[in-house]
Amino acid sequence: PVRKNARNEFGDDKRIVVNVGGVRHETHVSTLRNIPNTRLARLAEHHLCSREPLDEYFFDRHPAVFNSVIDFYRTGELHVPLEVCGAVVKRELDYWHVDEFHIKSCCWRHYRSYIENKRILDSFNRSLLKENFVIDLESLTGWKKIQMRLWLVLEHPRTSKAAMVYGVISLCFVVTSILGFCLETLPFFLRPSMISNRTNGTCEREKPREIGSNMTPHEALNILDIICTAFFTIELIVRFIFAPDKLRFVICAMNIIDLLALVPLYMQLIFNYGSILFCYQDEQLMVEIMFILRIVRMFRIFHLVKHYQALKILVYALKASVQELLMLAIFLIIGTLIFATMIYYAERRGEDGADDQFRTIPIGFWWAIMTMTTVGYGDVYPTSPVGYIVGAACGVSGVLMIALTIPVISNNFTLFYTHVRSRKSDKPRDFDNSDE
Amino acid sequence: PVRKNARNEFGDDKRIVVNVGGVRHETHVSTLRNIPNTRLARLAEHHLCSREPLDEYFFDRHPAVFNSVIDFYRTGELHVPLEVCGAVVKRELDYWHVDEFHIKSCCWRHYRSYIENKRILDSFNRSLLKENFVIDLESLTGWKKIQMRLWLVLEHPRTSKAAMVYGVISLCFVVTSILGFCLETLPFFLRPSMISNRTNGTCEREKPREIGSNMTPHEALNILDIICTAFFTIELIVRFIFAPDKLRFVICAMNIIDLLALVPLYMQLIFNYGSILFCYQDEQLMVEIMFILRIVRMFRIFHLVKHYQALKILVYALKASVQELLMLAIFLIIGTLIFATMIYYAERRGEDGADDQFRTIPIGFWWAIMTMTTVGYGDVYPTSPVGYIVGAACGVSGVLMIALTIPVISNNFTLFYTHVRSRKSDKPRDFDNSDE
Amino acid sequence: PVRKNARNEFGDDKRIVVNVGGVRHETHVSTLRNIPNTRLARLAEHHLCSREPLDEYFFDRHPAVFNSVIDFYRTGELHVPLEVCGAVVKRELDYWHVDEFHIKSCCWRHYRSYIENKRILDSFNRSLLKENFVIDLESLTGWKKIQMRLWLVLEHPRTSKAAMVYGVISLCFVVTSILGFCLETLPFFLRPSMISNRTNGTCEREKPREIGSNMTPHEALNILDIICTAFFTIELIVRFIFAPDKLRFVICAMNIIDLLALVPLYMQLIFNYGSILFCYQDEQLMVEIMFILRIVRMFRIFHLVKHYQALKILVYALKASVQELLMLAIFLIIGTLIFATMIYYAERRGEDGADDQFRTIPIGFWWAIMTMTTVGYGDVYPTSPVGYIVGAACGVSGVLMIALTIPVISNNFTLFYTHVRSRKSDKPRDFDNSDE
Amino acid sequence: PVRKNARNEFGDDKRIVVNVGGVRHETHVSTLRNIPNTRLARLAEHHLCSREPLDEYFFDRHPAVFNSVIDFYRTGELHVPLEVCGAVVKRELDYWHVDEFHIKSCCWRHYRSYIENKRILDSFNRSLLKENFVIDLESLTGWKKIQMRLWLVLEHPRTSKAAMVYGVISLCFVVTSILGFCLETLPFFLRPSMISNRTNGTCEREKPREIGSNMTPHEALNILDIICTAFFTIELIVRFIFAPDKLRFVICAMNIIDLLALVPLYMQLIFNYGSILFCYQDEQLMVEIMFILRIVRMFRIFHLVKHYQALKILVYALKASVQELLMLAIFLIIGTLIFATMIYYAERRGEDGADDQFRTIPIGFWWAIMTMTTVGYGDVYPTSPVGYIVGAACGVSGVLMIALTIPVISNNFTLFYTHVRSRKSDKPRDFDNSDE
Numbered sequence A, B, C, D: 001p002v003r004k005n006a007r008n009e010f011g012d013d014k015r016i017v018v019n020v021g022g023v024r025h026e027t028h029v030s031t032l033r034n035i036p037n038t039r040l041a042r043l044a045e046h047h048l049c050s051r052e053p054l055d056e057y058f059f060d061r062h063p064a065v066f067n068s069v070i071d072f073y074r075t076g077e078l079h080v081p082l083e084v085c086g087a088v089v090k091r092e093l094d095y096w097h098v099d100e101f102h103i104k105s106c107c108w109r110h111y112r113s114y115i116e117n118k119r120i121l122d123s124f125n126r127s128l129l130k131e132n133f134v135i136d137l138e139s140l141t142g143w144k145k146i147q148m149r150l151w152l153v154l155e156h157p158r159t160s161k162a163a164m165v166y167g168v169i170s171l172c173f174v175v176t177s178i179l180g181f182c183l184e185t186l187p188f189f190l191r192p193s194m195i196s197n198r199t200n201g202t203c204e205r206e207k208p209r210e211i212g213s214n215m216t217p218h219e220a221l222n223i224l225d226i227i228c229t230a231f232f233t234i235e236l237i238v239r240f241i242f243a244p245d246k247l248r249f250v251i252c253a254m255n256i257i258d259l260l261a262l263v264p265l266y267m268q269l270i271f272n273y274g275s276i277l278f279c280y281q282d283e284q285l286m287v288e289i290m291f292i293l294r295i296v297r298m299f300r301i302f303h304l305v306k307h308y309q310a311l312k313i314l315v316y317a318l319k320a321s322v323q324e325l326l327m328l329a330i331f332l333i334i335g336t337l338i339f340a341t342m343i344y345y346a347e348r349r350g351e352d353g354a355d356d357q358f359r360t361i362p363i364g365f366w367w368a369i370m371t372m373t374t375v376g377y378g379d380v381y382p383t384s385p386v387g388y389i390v391g392a393a394c395g396v397s398g399v400l401m402i403a404l405t406i407p408v409i410s411n412n413f414t415l416f417y418t419h420v421r422s423r424k425s426d427k428p429r430d431f432d433n434s435d436e
């Protein structure tokens, strides 16, 4: 084969010069005919057929990618150049009529990573842009203009100084309300005369203690609660009045939370003056609904998303990683099922009748999930030799499961976060950018 | 040395021009003779011997890798270009007769990483392809055709709409069966009259309670169980009938699980009508076998692998990382052995006779593995000063051990996952690809 | 379109050769006019207008980046070359009057990462440099010179051998003091006659036991404490005397800690001889202040920062990552709030009156934070089915939250650490570098 | 400035062509004079002074790095090309007399990472090679040859088939011995007649129970122990006889472990027949020494290092990361000190006298280290509000501390592991490599 190689090396097959963006690539004509139905194959045929072939053929394209393309013709293997972004490679491959699926698996990841990042970041940018919608205030008149101006103040804390001030005040009320709500449960803030002014009813048979203990915190906290509720009521009404799109306002999750969070206090007021109405068997249901509605109040903390960009990034990252989160969930569920069943049977037989720890499989679920996340409260734990083995397997597979899926899940958040940070770090230009 | 350098720089050694794919590389002839028995060394000798040496020697090869090759001749150190995939480098080095083992250790990792990824991804793709085998339905006739068509419906949920519908129904039965199985253990679903209709036997001396408590859940769950068992029985029979390769069907792990999972109910039926047969000393064994068989039912959840690709990726990743998992296991075992022994002696002497926590070394194993995975139930924990030191060392080395091995283990899963995701994100073309 | 392409390929639009640093790039003049108001667009117009256009235009610039620039003219998409540092790209884009915000999102991260790293490392280097300030000892005379020389000995352990020796001695005293402080609390070191020589007072009604048990450790530890306190007192005075900038010395956190750490012993001396003065109702307050001041002593351990560079890196990394740490804190606070409220209500209803575990929401905070960090002491844990679900959600979101934010937070520390290590590994040259 | 730029662009400063390895770089002569005392500056001066300057100056060097070098002359900023290995850059910079410390901080990390990896991998390879020392068996004669041949069999399991078989047998004995040792502690294997045949002594006053319970396991385990001890005794003697370097054999840690592990059984034999000798006050000491010696036996597991390469990698990685491990240790110690003191005071005051949880600061150490590693047994935990805050801070800083240091620590292990794996995956060539 040495002879043949030498023949190839030192000439005698027809050579062709392709000038791609100034870089001259030289090859044999036969090489270009290796991959039929492509731009270069047609060029090679044109070169052979034509009477006066040109000295060099000029293409106004990216020169670096052409290295890979011509290499594909030479060897039949398509590897991409690692110094060029995948999106450029895609564009150039399209130009040369080479299918991207000829790219070998070793280079595929590099090739796609840039395209994937572009896709995901572009959709991220678009959703950010959709929120920061620019409103042409000048084109509006009269009521519409006032409405829009106030709406911006109420909803978009970064649009003006007034909006910022209002946003901070609103946030203070949210924090105060939540703090009060937490302090209410401390024994220190409970009044000694717990159910003094409400025992004038007639139907408190067994439940009043609970309702009472919930509803009679310290006087100061009660007043705070009333002030906050008043503020939130007014705010909700004002925001509804100035909302430019009423329907969108009504179906917005945050507004529904705000509305539901107001219910308990008004319920309590009604309750205090008309307790006889509820004293039949639906009282227990009432109490439960009240409890759930009181939790809703805590979700007001999500008003912070408006003010703090990292939270916005988290929300988008979770949305973009929904498939990965689902994967983690399914892995955890399968692991939980398997280990819960195994620990149930392992511990049952070991205890031989005295089944105090893993009485039911659902308790096994709880144990398995807490072991796989490596929390391990120790409220339930295996005690038999087989149970020890199952427990050890559960702990190790939990560590593995989390370790395997975490890099895949954290990818999007890191991507978004570094993207936003790098965009922000150059503030003056950022403003220019919003113009284009 | 300045003089000598200048001599080298400004000429007087014979120069040679090597045109590699259009890029002209120039060097001294003496340089090319540095590495004997290679293509370029032979070229240099040919150049010196020949009467009329060519102005330039043309090679139709990748120009970027040649930079590294010529640099190897100049300096005796072989570093690879980082902008080219390792597989391309390998091919080019083979062409130039340069051994890859001259590559310096700094570049070796970059060089191999692409080749390794290619190897592992190609084998991954091959195993995926093996599953999605294309069956030439047209070539089959009569029974074979019906058999194959139904087999695809039964086993490959993505091949047709009917298969998808059937797959979802089958999965629903699996989920229902597992849910029923879990709920059975809840006290809420146990009938108050536990062993009413079965006490007509004569040999229930001490064990009936357990068997009874296992086998008498709520009537609704019993009926559900019977329905599910009937479905799975029919399914297994139908699948056996339409299986194109009976032997492969019989030795398939999933089918064995399905069969074993059916046993308990049928056993129970026999048991109910013929309990006198088993009432001798092997009853205890019976109960144990029944327990184990009931756990088997839970493994039906692995039918999900057919439907959910991420699970398939997990399975392949674990298979491909078997060496790394073994490494983690051995590290954990060694750590467990060392720390279990140390805590056993540390705690023993500390307690001075009253040995309530670490009575045996195997309990030390349990403690060590739970500490190294950072679960830490707190059912056993050291109480002596030496025990505290051993415990702290165990916790820290557990964290280190997991931290060291995790990046190595998660590598394959991340590789497969990003590969599959990037392949899938371009659906229409994916179909084209399957043609080639 | 083939015809049109062919026309473009084989000529007839005017071509222009731009020689950038020796590499000839060729393109159509029309291409250069695509992006108006840039250097190349003006060049194209100059080329068209001029009578005798040059054969090639020479720019003494980096050739690799020009590939991307010319590609931007051809296609309207700006991707950066991945083999060139982002800072070089920025400089070249500025030269060609191309705005960096045309860079596509796929390449943006690569482009910015080098610039970001440069920015953060330069500020890190500057703060390191600020500490290692070079003092021109020769220019000082008399007292100033002695003062500065001793100051260097006292404060900068790496400036001379004497400073190193002094630093080690000082550190030994710190370690001894802390060790003594820890051993004091061990029962082994408490004297049996606890409050023997102090009961000559008249006002020990109920509190003396605590004060006594604090203040009467073993005699040897007492002497050690006095020796250390003497040393630290002298050291503080000497350092104050030789401090070149008294104000800066006074407001330095470390010196305030040193001063406060001295207070307890002197207080005790006064207390022992004048205990009658304090025996009224402010005794309790005294004890509390004494307790806090005794903790302060432990912070002397931060003297280690002067000696150990990795600690310095940690401090700078935490400073540089303050935004990321804030993000983690806010995520944890929100998670804590939500889960604490949910567990409070979930567990309350489940227990139906007997509220022993989650009596208050703040206990829920404690539980939630310990579950999200996966510590999981198990002092409080959910016991109801709803509580189990909340607990599982809390554990999983804790794992996710930490996994998501950790790569972003650890980034700076890894950057600084590898930077410092790589700088240090080449000691002889490092010294050269400090000259420039 | 447009005019001036135009002047620069369209000529009139003298241009010079430098041909580096075939790639023509063009620049102004004035550019080359920017950095004095370098090879190019001297070239520029030579060019200006000489009567007949050459058209182009040829350097037989790597062309890619020259891009960066010439860019340094143009702009004064030295950035390295990212497609070339750092080691190549270093070599080229040395050739052009450009100091590597001009490299900007953005590129520094990339530049050094390859050099660092080379340094660390070369030292790793060297230590691997030192172990696999090749012995020239042919040159030895007589006893020396036999000695060496048997030594290889005894110590290097991969040198021959016999060595492999012997290695596996030896490992089996190690595993058996360890298993027996663990099973001894199980109650199941303890004989009911515990101290039957030993009560003929006269001095068992209070301690005999412990010694007895240690020394009287089941008869089968005793026999197993004697067989293993016999094997290990013979092995140790044989290995000592055939050791080519007696001194090195004696000081080897593994042999000392082997020797010490043999002591307990022989001690016991002496003890059984001469128990009267030890029955005075040093009996307690005897028991303690025996306990420690029995633990030593467990360290025989490290014989596995000879057989399993991943363990060797772990050992080397830990050795190479000793600085990083020290850093983690210091961080943990500082954190432990601070949090232990804080929890001690926080909990003390909260409990107000009844100090049952954090009685001493060392117990605080234990709590702090277990919280920072997120193990969290829950044997001690804070109960006061201030204690909750300290606990939460401790947990979060533990997570942060581990997260920050882990990437730095795991780096070397991952490097070594991937290096060894990639070397091994190409077995046939690996053998070739060992020749050179």
Ligand SMILES: [K+]
Residues within 6 Å of the ligand: A374, A375, A376, B374, B375, B376, C374, C375, C376, D374, D375, D376
């Ligand atoms: K834990």
Ligand SMILES: [K+]
Residues within 6 Å of the ligand: A375, A376, A377, A378, B375, B376, B377, B378, C375, C376, C377, C378, D375, D376, D377, D378
């Ligand atoms: K725990």
